[in-house]
Amino acid sequence: MLSFMRLSVAVAVLAPTLSAYASNILVLVGANNQLTFSPSNVTANVGDTVTFQFESRNHSVTQSSFASPCVPLAQGIDSGFQPVGIDVTALPTFSFTLNNASTPLFFFSKQNGECEQGMVFSINANPDSAKSFAAFQAAAEKSATPPAPGSSATASSGSELLVLVGANNQLTFSPSNITANVGDTVTFQFESKNHSVTQSSFASPCTPLAGGIDSGFQPVGINPTALPTFSFTLNNASTPLFFFSKQTGECQQGMVFSINANPDSAKSFAAFQANAEASAVPSATVAKKLQRKHPRDFVSAAKVARK
Numbered sequence: 275m276l277s278f279m280r281l282s283v284a285v286a287v288l289a290p291t292l293s294a295y296a297s298n299i300l301v302l303v304g305a306n307n308q309l310t311f312s313p314s315n316v317t318a319n320v321g322d323t324v325t326f327q328f329e330s331r332n333h334s335v336t337q338s339s340f341a342s343p344c345v346p347l348a349q350g351i352d353s354g355f356q357p358v359g360i361d362v363t364a365l366p367t368f369s370f371t372l373n374n375a376s377t378p379l380f381f382f383s384k385q386n387g388e389c390e391q392g393m394v395f396s397i398n399a400n401p402d403s404a405k406s407f408a409a410f411q412a413a414a415e416k417s418a419t420p421p422a423p424g425s426s427a428t429a430s431s432g433s434e435l436l437v438l439v440g441a442n443n444q445l446t447f448s449p450s451n452i453t454a455n456v457g458d459t460v461t462f463q464f465e466s467k468n469h470s471v472t473q474s475s476f477a478s479p480c481t482p483l484a485g486g487i488d489s490g491f492q493p494v495g496i497n498p499t500a501l502p503t504f505s506f507t508l509n510n511a512s513t514p515l516f517f518f519s520k521q522t523g524e525c526q527q528g529m530v531f532s533i534n535a536n537p538d539s540a541k542s543f544a545a546f547q548a549n550a551e552a553s554a555v556p557s558a559t560v561a562k563k564l565q566r567k568h569p570r571d572f573v574s575a576a577k578v579a580r581k
């Protein structure tokens with residue numbers, strides 16, 4: 275049921291205190307192969323969602339501070355690197371919802387040298403203050419040539435499907451499997467711990483697919499100020515897609531997800547999950563390390579793997 279819920283409805287249910295009229299602000303990252311965020315700076319209200327769509331190369335949206343524009347802020351928001359191939363099947367997106375509009379937020383792309391070329395972004399920086407976007411960008415640039423910010427936006431026409439990752443502190447995707455159409459956007463909201471949504475294959479459930487979709491690790495603190503989300507838009511509904519959380523041992527405990535797996539085929543979600551649970555727990559070295567650090571978790575993971 276949740277799989278067919280419109281994202282806007284789901285967000286309202288999950289965050290009842292947010293404004294019912296929150297907007298979604300789209301920022302293009304690396305549009306037209308440029309080292310830019312477009313727009314370069316926005317103002318947003320509490321409850322607004324800012325969505326970054328990665329258009330080219332291999333950029334990131336990484337929070338920093340006015341004082342150190344090109345240094346990741348400890349515990350800050352970070353999309354991780356989002357490579358976009360030449361023949362992309364889907365453009366990755368990363369989003370978060372603002373919960374404090376009185377603090378300006380500063381961001382950069384952490385790809386080598388890009389911040390110093392002015393690839394920075396801000397939310398709610400006061401243009402009339404000493405901490406304006408312009409001052410932030412000037413501080414980021416060690417060598418001149420500020421980029422020309424463009425402004426374009428794309429709208430998607432499909433539905434938005436919401437998947438909760440690690441809800442209630444469980445090692446689950448909820449729902450665990452969905453069907454989606456071409457043009458639908460699937461959004462993963464990370465609820466706890468430090469999981470990922472990483473594409474694999476039916477044959478190797480716990481191994482990242484080369485060139486596949488990967489959210490990277492998305493840690494969520496104890497009292498998160500914003501839950502990170504990761505999305506992509508489906509452009510082929512006839513190929514089932516398989517995913518897992520790449521955090522150590524989680525795939526083997528059944529933390530997997532599928533899109534458009536045919537329940538009546540040999541490659542059903544249930545068969546995929548059974549494969550994942552039967553996969554060997556990482557390498558002997560990793561397993562030993564794990565066992566030393568978390569003896570109890572290791573025992574339960576091994577038990578599940580033997581099933």
Ligand SMILES: *[C@@H]1O[C@H](CO)[C@@H](O)[C@H](O)[C@H]1NC(C)=O
Pocket residue numbers: 332355357385386
């Ligand atoms: C993206 O950039 C990071 C950091 O430079 C690098 O480690 C990673 O391999 C790159 N990914 C691709 C697919 O090029």
Ligand SMILES: *[C@@H]1O[C@H](CO)[C@@H](O)[C@H](O)[C@H]1NC(C)=O
Pocket residue numbers: 374375376377
């Ligand atoms: C928003 O952030 C400002 C500055 O960090 C802080 O003073 C204020 O208490 C915060 N407001 C809320 C509602 O958390």
Ligand SMILES: *[C@@H]1O[C@H](CO)[C@@H](O)[C@H](O)[C@H]1NC(C)=O
Pocket residue numbers: 313314315316407408423
């Ligand atoms: C901030 O963004 C607006 C468009 O959203 C743009 O017109 C303005 O030039 C930007 N400010 C700077 C200093 O680039």
Ligand SMILES: *[C@@H]1O[C@H](CO)[C@@H](O)[C@H](O)[C@H]1NC(C)=O
Pocket residue numbers: 468491493521522
């Ligand atoms: C998240 O997990 C990865 C992989 O285990 C680890 O490298 C990273 O430090 C973790 N992040 C946090 C904030 O715990």
Ligand SMILES: *[C@@H]1O[C@H](CO)[C@@H](O)[C@H](O)[C@H]1NC(C)=O
Pocket residue numbers: 510511512513
């Ligand atoms: C969708 O994927 C299937 C299987 O990989 C392929 O045969 C088909 O050509 C693809 N369709 C489009 C529109 O790309």
Ligand SMILES: *[C@@H]1O[C@H](CO)[C@@H](O)[C@H](O)[C@H]1NC(C)=O
Pocket residue numbers: 275277449450451452543544
């Ligand atoms: C697939 O998801 C549906 C709900 O979306 C659920 O009822 C069903 O049990 C799931 N299939 C398996 C094998 O877990």
